[in-house]
Amino acid sequence: MKNDHVLEIKMSHFQAAAQQLSNLYAKSFGGKESGRFRMSSKQVKELLGKKRLYADDIEQLTRAVLEEGYVLINMDSFFVVLSANAFVNYRRVSGEALTTAMTGAI
Secondary structure (H helix, E strand, O other): OOOOOOOOOOOHHHHHHHHHHHHHHHEEEEEOOOOOOOEEHHHHHHHHHOOOOOOOHHHHHHHHHHOOOOEEOOOOEEEEEEEEEHHHHOOOOOHHHHHHHHHOOO
């Protein structure tokens, strides 16, 4: 019997890499039970199975990591992975504070 209702969704290698990064976030290593970590560019290339990282690769991985609930920050020679929830309690800039900063007023 043919099942026409099953939709096969193929995971991209960026999605697979993002899931691996998500799993690493929960693992104990580097003296910490879990949490933020950094990876070298070489390790990211290895994770993606690439010899070079292009801007498009980083953009696609960044989006896939965000879908997993994490933020990937490119620091040029390495990458940082943080929980997106880490940013929830940051203070918000008011319109007045922004205007003051833009005009150089004290």
